[in-house]
Each structure stands twice: as structure tokens, then as C-alpha cells.
Amino acid sequence: MKEIRFHGRGGQGIVRAAHIIVHAVVENGGYAQFVPFFGVERKGSPVYGFLRISEEEIHLKTQVYRPELLVILDETLLDVPDTFAGFLKGGTVLVNTGRDPEELVLPGEPARVAVVNSTLIALEETKRDIPNTAMLGAFCRVTGWADWQIVKKLISESFGPENTAAAERAYSQVRIQHRGDINA
Amino acid sequence: MKALAITGNISAALGCSLARPDLIAAYPITPQSSVVEHLALLIAEGKLDSRIVHVESEHSAMSVLSGASLAGGRTFTATSSQGLALMYEPYFRVSTLRLPVIMPIACREMTSPSSIWCGQQDAMSVREAGWIQVYVENNQEILDMVIQGYKLAEDPDILLPMNICYDGFYLSHLVERVELPEQSQVDSFLPPFKQYDAKLDPDDPMAVDPLTEGSILMQYRMSHLAAMKRALTRVEEIDREYAQVFGRSYGGLVEGYRMEDAEIALVTIGSMTGTAREAIDQARSNGVRAGLVKVRFMRPFPAEALRNILAGVKAWAVVDRSVSFGWNCGPLFVETEAAICGSDLARNSSYFSAIGGLGGTDITLDLLLGLLKKVTGNKRQNGKMETVWLDENFLGRVE
Structure with missing residues (x-):
């Protein structure tokens, strides 16, 4: 079972993006689950969410405490200590940033650091500052845990062609830096 | 059978829709709101042929349902926490009138201190109001128990309202795989509701719920408790009947x-x-x-x-x-x-x-x-x- 934690800010579309991943995995015959952040939702406040993906039924009904993947939609959250709480050694960090992965000083000894400028892509492709669909493209490329063709179809149905273009561009532009053994 | 990725609230709404209710009362409250919102959407899109009443409070929601159920309609609403508290008076009356209303409770703490989050204090606090209460584990069980709920509640030997209680946010807002039964399967499992005894019918007028002396009220309570006792057996039977049609059993009680x-x-x-x-x-x-x-x-x-x-x-x-x-x-x-x-x-x-x-x-x-x-x-x-x-x-x- 894969455990993933999303970090972002209210208004960045974490919940709808995670729904698309769950939907894609279920459509492909697998099991997935998303537990949203239970807080007071305000635009701009830090939010998070918990995603699980498995080939078998998922019984757990709790938040994720030992993620092997962190998906970070707002890079200012990299400096918040809680962002890396419980992060597994050998895991992967996917960040929405304009910086190179080599520039990022991160705690938690990730095996892979992936970067993509989802905010820029979203602004150019959709004219809106909502990076969630671009992050879905990067997520599919980096993890392979959800079927890319199904995810693209679901983005197109839910958000239209501009967002599909954003996801495709992020899929091709995401950069991955290897720092150690995966899941060491 | 189709596999969906949906929240607990949408699962409750789809279970309700498959049961083809005559009347739904809708009033929003966190974390339940998307149950009745989704039903309103299904009706607006022409996918569900039910009447929906947008009431001005939970007290009115339960009052509207008690009238509709007395007139022989299959009825539905959903609530949480303070909304449940506000409807307590008609809530109690619906069970003691023996009306088979189905109402999910997306469980939430009771105020104070102010909280919108999960806790079963709301549903547990009304466990002596005469309703059947089931507490469920996942989103599939929510949908299945709404459907089973009508079968149990409307049984002429039971005739009691029922709450499907599920944890607020941890299920109401959790998205996971849910298998959606075919409409034809649900139609054959669930016969139409028929109001036998107390009923509102202009062609056959009767007084319902007049001022009642204690010796008769005592018989009401004895009858109510006897129906609860019969439900212990009926729950197990319906669980087995459901497994035969839909392939899922929850073990009964x-x-x-x-x-x-x-x-x-x-x-x-x-x-x-x-x-x-x-x-x-x-x-x-x-x-x-x-x-x-x-x-x-x-x-x-x-x-x-x-x-x-x-x-x-x-x-x-x-x-x-x-x-x-x-x-x-x-x-x-x-x-x-x-x-x-x-x-x-x-x-x-x-x-x-x-x-x-x-x-x-x-x-x-x-x-x-x-x-x-x-x-x-x-x-x-x-x-x-x-x-x-x-x-x-x-x-x-x-x-």
C-alpha cells in the first residue's frame, strides 16, 4: 500500500486533484482512498490531505503518518517542520517550484526530489493560479501509481482542455533528481 | 454493477436514490450537507423522480417527513449534531408514531465547545428516542444500509424509523471505492411502501395521535419495544437476503x-x-x-x-x-x-x-x-x- 500526503494552501485544489487519482485507480480495478484535511477551510491557509493506493481493499480509516511521497503544491510549506513529519527515508518529494531540485535543501533524506513549475504552467495554460491539474501530470510521471491515460481523460471531463494541456506539459517537464536508494 | 469513487455523503445519497423515495426534506448542516445537495442535483437533472422540500429548519424537515410518511410516502432526510438536536421533538414523535423514515446521521460532536468535527455524541445522545440505529464502517456499508434500512423499517412487523450513523469527515468526506447496485436489483429487493394502520387519507379520515390516556400509552410503549425485539431477528434475516441479491453480508447485529x-x-x-x-x-x-x-x-x-x-x-x-x-x-x-x-x-x-x-x-x-x-x-x-x-x-x- 502506498501512503501519500498532500500539502498546499486553501484554493489550490488539492481535494479535487486527489479525487481524480482515486477515481482513476478505482476505474482501473484497484483500490484508493482520500481523506481530506479536517480543518477550517480558508483560501490561503495551509491545508493537507491523505491518499492511499493499494491493490487490495483498504480498511484503514485514519490520516497518513508515514508517507513515502509528499506532494507539495506551495513551496513556502517546505520550511514548515510539520511538512516532513513521519516522512519515510527513501521516499519521494514532488514540489511545485521554479527552482532546480539541486537547490532544494530538504530534511528527511528523500531518495528522489521532483520539481515542476505547476503555478507557471497553470497561469500560462489556464490563465488561473490553480496548480492542481499540472501537479496531477507530474504525479503520474513520477510515481506511475495511476494510469496516465485515465487521469488525462478525467481531467478533461472535469476541467476541460486547458487543464489537460497543463497536465500534459507538467508530465513532460517534471525534473527528477536522484539522491539515494528508493525506499531504503 | 459499477464501481465508483465517492464520498460517504454521496454514497448515502445514491442509496436513497436507488430506493426511489417519494419525498426528501433538505436542510444543510456540516458535515452532512452534500447528501441532500446531491439529491437536489439528481432531481434537477431529472435522474431521480422524487419531491424535495427545501425546509427552513431541521424541525420542519422532520415534521414534513412525518406528514408524508403518514400519507404513505417513502421519505428521507439527513442531518448532524445541532441539526439533530433542533429536530428532537418531531424526531421522537416519528418513532412513537411508528413511521419508517430513513435518516442518515453524519456523526459530529455536540456543542460546546464549538466543533464541526467527528464524534458520535449526537447519534448516541438520541438512542432512547425509539429509532433503530446502525453504525457503519465504510462508504459501501452506508449505501447498503440505506437500502436495507427501508426493507427493515417498512416491514409491517417492525414499522420503525432508522438512522444510518456514519462518522463525520472520516467517512462523510472520505473518497473510496463503492459498488453501485443495479436499479432493477434494488427494485426487486425493496417492495413499494404501504401504509397499513395510522394513515392520512382524505377518503378514509381518521384521527391520528389524539390526547392518549396512560393505560393506552403504556400499550404503545409495549408494542414499540416488541417491534424492537423483532428487529433483532429481522436484521439478521435481511442481512442474509441482501447477501443473496447483492453479494455483500455484514454479519447482522x-x-x-x-x-x-x-x-x-x-x-x-x-x-x-x-x-x-x-x-x-x-x-x-x-x-x-x-x-x-x-x-x-x-x-x-x-x-x-x-x-x-x-x-x-x-x-x-x-x-x-x-x-x-x-x-x-x-x-x-x-x-x-x-x-x-x-x-x-x-x-x-x-x-x-x-x-x-x-x-x-x-x-x-x-x-x-x-x-x-x-x-x-x-x-x-x-x-x-x-x-x-x-x-x-x-x-x-x-x-
Whole structure:
């Protein structure tokens, strides 16, 4: 079972993006689950969410405490200590940033650091500052845990062609830096 | 059969839609709101042929349903917490009028202090208002129990309203795989509702609910309790009938998980049960003979089923997501203890109440593993032990 934690800010579309991943995995015959952040939702406040993906039924009904993947939609959250709480050694960090992965000083000894400028892509492709669909493209490329063709179809149905273009561009532009053994 | 990825709230709405209700009353409250919102959407899109009334309060929601149910309609609404509190007067009357209304409760704390988050205090607080109450573990069970609920509630031998209680946010907003039954399957499983006795019919007028003297009221209560008792059997039968048509069984009143040779056990209710299954599996893999008892029905209370399934266990704990203010423990514990009173189990095992997950806090896998450790440590003792709080310091105290 894969455990993933999303970090972002209210208004960045974490919940709808995670729904698309769950939907894609279920459509492909697998099991997935998303537990949203239970807080007071305000635009701009830090939010998070918990995603699980498995080939078998998922019984757990709790938040994720030992993620092997962190998906970070707002890079200012990299400096918040809680962002890396419980992060597994050998895991992967996917960040929405304009910086190179080599520039990022991160705690938690990730095996892979992936970067993509989802905010820029979203602004150019959709004219809106909502990076969630671009992050879905990067997520599919980096993890392979959800079927890319199904995810693209679901983005197109839910958000239209501009967002599909954003996801495709992020899929091709995401950069991955290897720092150690995966899941060491 | 189609597999969907949906929240618990949408699952409740789709279960309702498959049951083809005549009338839905809609009033929003967190975390339930998307149940009635989704039903309004289905009606607006022409996918559901039901009437929906956008009432001005929960009190009106339940009042509208009581009228519609008396007139022979299949009815539905959903609520949480303060909304349930506001509808208490017609809520009680619907059960004592023996009207088979179905109402999910997306469980949430009661104020004060102000909270919108998960806790079963709302549903537990109304367990003496005469409704049948089932507490469910996952989104599939929400949908299945809405459908089974109509079958049970509308049975001429039962005629009682029913709550499908599911944890706010931990299920209401959790997205997971749910298998959607075919409409034709549900239609054949669920016959149309027919109002037999008290009914509002202009062609056949009768007085309903006049001022009633005590000796007759007493007969009302005896009849109500007898229907609750019959429901104990009917729940099990409907679970088997449902399994035959839809391929899913939940074990009826209680479900035992790995209880066959269990020495220690957790008794759980609601979504924490899923996490507890993992905790039991981990304990088993470490050689601990642990098992799980999932209590599904709080009303009627499955006293005999609980006594039977716990018989032979040496140490156990009941985990509640709400409190009983009079007993310094949880309400499921109070009732379980009443159920085992005088039995060998009460004499020959140790047991205690554990309270956790209040106000939206998480009942984590680590907390339940710690709880199992504490229960295992009590194996050589007998009788009731002190209540345990699964708070942030619990794991430190267990070590």
C-alpha cells in the first residue's frame, strides 16, 4: 500500500486533484482512498490531505503518518517542520517550484526530489493560479501509481482542455533528481 | 454493477436514490450537507423522480417527513449534531408514531465547545428516542444500509424509523471505492411502501395521535419495544437476503473478526473498526490471539449476540467515540456491561472502557496497537478496570 500526503494552501485544489487519482485507480480495478484535511477551510491557509493506493481493499480509516511521497503544491510549506513529519527515508518529494531540485535543501533524506513549475504552467495554460491539474501530470510521471491515460481523460471531463494541456506539459517537464536508494 | 469513487455523503445519497423515495426534506448542516445537495442535483437533472422540500429548519424537515410518511410516502432526510438536536421533538414523535423514515446521521460532536468535527455524541445522545440505529464502517456499508434500512423499517412487523450513523469527515468526506447496485436489483429487493394502520387519507379520515390516556400509552410503549425485539431477528434475516441479491453480508447485529480462538478483544463501533482490523492483523502476526467485535446496531441493542461472541475472551476493551456523562465511560461500554451482567464473562475476564476520537481527533493505528498492548497486560485479572482515554499522552502511559 502506498501512503501519500498532500500539502498546499486553501484554493489550490488539492481535494479535487486527489479525487481524480482515486477515481482513476478505482476505474482501473484497484483500490484508493482520500481523506481530506479536517480543518477550517480558508483560501490561503495551509491545508493537507491523505491518499492511499493499494491493490487490495483498504480498511484503514485514519490520516497518513508515514508517507513515502509528499506532494507539495506551495513551496513556502517546505520550511514548515510539520511538512516532513513521519516522512519515510527513501521516499519521494514532488514540489511545485521554479527552482532546480539541486537547490532544494530538504530534511528527511528523500531518495528522489521532483520539481515542476505547476503555478507557471497553470497561469500560462489556464490563465488561473490553480496548480492542481499540472501537479496531477507530474504525479503520474513520477510515481506511475495511476494510469496516465485515465487521469488525462478525467481531467478533461472535469476541467476541460486547458487543464489537460497543463497536465500534459507538467508530465513532460517534471525534473527528477536522484539522491539515494528508493525506499531504503 | 459499477464501481465508483465517492464520498460517504454521496454514497448515502445514491442509496436513497436507488430506493426511489417519494419525498426528501433538505436542510444543510456540516458535515452532512452534500447528501441532500446531491439529491437536489439528481432531481434537477431529472435522474431521480422524487419531491424535495427545501425546509427552513431541521424541525420542519422532520415534521414534513412525518406528514408524508403518514400519507404513505417513502421519505428521507439527513442531518448532524445541532441539526439533530433542533429536530428532537418531531424526531421522537416519528418513532412513537411508528413511521419508517430513513435518516442518515453524519456523526459530529455536540456543542460546546464549538466543533464541526467527528464524534458520535449526537447519534448516541438520541438512542432512547425509539429509532433503530446502525453504525457503519465504510462508504459501501452506508449505501447498503440505506437500502436495507427501508426493507427493515417498512416491514409491517417492525414499522420503525432508522438512522444510518456514519462518522463525520472520516467517512462523510472520505473518497473510496463503492459498488453501485443495479436499479432493477434494488427494485426487486425493496417492495413499494404501504401504509397499513395510522394513515392520512382524505377518503378514509381518521384521527391520528389524539390526547392518549396512560393505560393506552403504556400499550404503545409495549408494542414499540416488541417491534424492537423483532428487529433483532429481522436484521439478521435481511442481512442474509441482501447477501443473496447483492453479494455483500455484514454479519447482522455484530460482526466478529478473527474471534474464533481470541484471548483478547476490542469492541468497536463506526469507522474505527477498519483501522482496528489492521491492528488485530498486526497483533496476530506477533503471536497475540487478538480478535475484534464490530457492533453495528446500537438500537435494538444486540445483548445476546455480544455475550455469545465475547464468551471465553480473557481481556477486552470497548472503544467509544462519545461519552456517557453519568458513568465516566463510553455509552457502548455501559450497554455492553449491562449485556454481560451476571454472565461467566463478567466474572472471568477483565474489561474497561476506552474513549477516543472526540472532536475529530484521529483513532490511529498506533493508538489501537497501544490499546491492544494494555488489554493483553490485563489477561490475568478479572473485573472492570479504570476508563482509558486515547488522548495524545496515551501511548506514553502504555510504555
